[in-house]
Amino acid sequence: MVEILHGKPITLSCMGVKSAALRAMSVFTTPIPPEEYLRLVNPLASSRQLRGVVTSVTPETPTSATITFRPGSRWQPHQAGQWARVGVEIDGVRQWRSYSLSAPAGADPAVTVTAIGRVSTYLVRNTKVGDIVFLAPPQGDFVLPAGPRPLLMLTAGSGITPVMSMIRTLVPRRKDADVVLVHSSRDRTASLFTDELQELAAEHPGLHLVHRYTTDEGRISFADSGDLDRLCPDWRSRKAYVCGPTEMLDAAHALWERTGLPDTLTVERFNTALAPEVPGGGGQITFEKSDKQVEVDGSTPLLLAGEEAGVIMPSGCRMGICRTCLTPLLSGRIRDLRTGETHDDEGELIQTCISAAAGPVHLDC
Amino acid sequence: MTITADQTAAKPAPGPLTPAPIPPAGTKRTGVLPTQGRPVERPAAAAHLTDQQVEELGDELDAIRDEVLAQRGAQDAAYVRRMIKICRALEVGGRATLLFSRFKPAFVLGTGALAVGKILDNMEIGHNVLHGQWDWMRDPDIHSTTYEWDFVAPARGWQHTHNDLHHTWTNVIGKDRDVGYNILRVSEDQPWKLRDLGNPFVNLLLAPLFEWGIASYDLEWDMVAAGFKSKEAFKKDLNAFKKKAITQVLKDYIALPLAGAVLSGSGRRALIGTLSANAIRNVWAHSVIFCGHFPDGAEFFSEEMIDGETRGDWYIRQMLGSANLSGSRIFHTMTGNLSHQIEHHCFPDLPSNRYIEVAPKVRALCDKYGLNYNTGPLPKQLASTWKKICRLALPNELPWQRGRAAATA
Known part of the structure; x- marks a missing residue:
C-alpha cells in the first residue's frame, strides 16, 4: 500500500545530469543562477522559488474551483492528504496561503479553493490556464495509515x-x-x-x-x-x-x-492565526532565537526594544533607509512608524528600526 | 522614541570641517526623525527658511512618497520584470555572440549587448533592488537580501557602505565616506593633502577600473586601521570579495574566451570584448555616479551642524547635496534612474520607475521654498565634476593668494 500512496520516484540519474549541466552553466552566468536565463524560455525555471503553471481551472460550486498545475522539476510528489503553500501575485505583491491538495497521490498537484478571503477569492476568480503560481513543497501528517485499515x-x-x-x-x-x-x-x-x-x-x-x-x-x-x-x-x-x-x-x-x-x-487543523490590531499599539515582543520577552509601548521601535533587552539585532541606518535591519516577523502585527501602516504576514521581512509592536509580536532574532 | 537635539545646549561655533575619525554610523538615533525643531545650523542655502516652513516641506515630501506608495502595484512589478528580462537577454545574447567575435560584427554587437546588459544589471536593477525598492513584491529573486550583481564588489558589503553610510549621512564630511571615496578630494571642505595633487590622475584611473575601486572601498581598509572595524569583520569581507572576484574573472576573462577559442577561434577577441564591456560599464557608472554629488553647486555639510536634524532638514540635506541629470526616458533607464539623484536621495526605497513622475513635484517644491535644484545634461554636469576634481588637486588658497589676503587685511 505504501508504494502507491507515495507517488512515483523521480529518475535520479536524470536529475544528476541536469544539476551537473546547471553547475557548468553557472561558470558563465555567475553570480546570477543559470535558471534566471533559462526562464527566458521556460517560465518554470527558478533556482530559488519552486513554480508551477496552471493547467486547468474547473469550477466546483458557485464559489469554488479546482486549480491544477504542472510543477517545476524540484517539486516532491505529495502524499494523499498533504497540503502545500501556494503563492500568487495580487497587485504585484506575492501572497501565500496554505491549501490541501485534492489530487490523488502521484498526480499533478491540484488545490480546491473556496472564495473566502482576499487570496482565495483572487485564485477562484482570476486564475487562468497558463498562469504561473509559486509553490512550496508539500507537507503535513494528515496522511493515510501505512497499513490497510477500515x-x-x-x-x-x-x-x-x-x-x-x-x-x-x-x-x-x-x-x-x-x-x-x-x-x-x-x-x-x-x-x-x-x-x-x-x-x-x-x-x-x-x-x-x-x-x-x-x-x-x-x-x-x-x-x-x-x-x-x-x-x-x-x-x-x-x-x-x-x-x-x-x-x-x-x-x-x-x-x-x-x-x-x-x-x-x-x-x-488550519490555523488562521489572526493578529488583531491593538488600538494604540504596543504589546509583548518575543525574540524567539534569543528567548527574550519585553513589554513595549506603541512608539518604541522593535530594534531599540530588542537592543535594550540585550538581543543581538542587525542594524544600519536606524531610520528606515538601508534595510540592514530586516528581520522575519514570525507572528503578530507591527506598525510602520512612518506611515502608520500595519503588517501581519507571517514570514514577512520587516524593518525593525521604524516598526513598533501593534499587539503581541514574535520576531526571528 | 525619536531623539531630539538638546535645544538648550550652547550652539558650538561652526569650526573648520576636519574629517574626524568616523565612529560606527548611527549610534544615537533610531526610528523616525522628529518633525519639529531645528538642527544646530541650517545650511546657508536653506537658512532663509523658518522651522515652520521646513516642517511643511517635510510634510509635502512625505505626501509625495505616500502617494506613490498608495499606487505602487502590478504595473511597477511588470516594469522591473521587463527590465530583468531585457537585461538577461542582452547578457546571454552578448556572451553568445562574443563566442564568434572573430567576425567583426559579432565582436561589436556582442560587446555592446554585454556592456548594456551589465549596465542594466548593475544600475537599473542591481542598485535599486539592493536598496530594497522592490522588496514590497516579496519576490525572493528581486529582493535586497538575496540579489547579487554582475559587479566585482559583493552586494552585501556595498549595501553597508552605500545604503547605510552614504544614504544616511549624505555629503556630511567625515561621515559620508562616498565624499571622495577616501582617494579623491571632491569638496573644498575636505582639507588639502599632498596626495590630492594626483586627484585628476586618480580619477582617470578609477573610471575604467570602477568596479575594482568600489570593491576595495567597500572593504574599508582605513576603518580597520582606525580600529572601527574588527579584523574578523574585515577578514570576512575580504574572503567574500576574493570569492566573488575569482568567479567574476573566471567567467569574463577565462571561461568565455576559452569557449570562444574552442568554438570558433575567437578567444582573443572574446577577451577583448569582455574587457571592453566591463570597461564601458565602469566608465559609464563612474561618470553617472560622480555627477550625483560632485558637480558644482552640490553642498556639503558638517557633522556638528546637522545635530538635531528634523525630517524636513534631512530632506533639505538630500536635495542640496545631490544633483540630477536631464535627458530622455532611455537615458534615465541607462543611468539606473540615478539621473534622478535628488529624488532617489529623498526616497531611496521608492521604485526607480517612479522617480520620473516624482521629479517635477520635487522640483516645484524646491522652487516654492527657494532651494536650488541642481540639474543639467550629462556633458555639462560631467565637465563640472571633472573641473572641480582638477581644481581641488590644489589647495583652496595657494600660498601667494594667502599672502595677498593677509596683505589686504
Missing part, C-alpha cells in the same frame, strides 16, 4: 479537500479499501465533489458515502455518540480522520477522548 472520514465544507485526495488515491486502486465518508455541507449546491463521490461510491463497494446537508438536517452532534452511532455504527473500530471548522475538530477530539480512543483520530 477508515472513517468526517469532513465539513472545504475540509473535504485533503480527504478527497485520500479517497481518490485509495478507493479506485485498492480492492480491500473500506472507507466511510460522512461529509457535511450547507446544501447540495455548496457541496464539493458530489458527482464524483457518488460515481466512486457506485463503482467501488469499498466507499460508503453519507452526505449531510446541514440546512435541512442540522449539524452532526459530537456531544454524545448518538449521531455517530446512527451514521456509522462501527465508528469505534475505524481509524478516523476529521477535517472541518475548528468547533467541529474540537468537539470530535473531545468525543474520541471521552470514548478512550484518542489515538485513532487524526485531525487536520
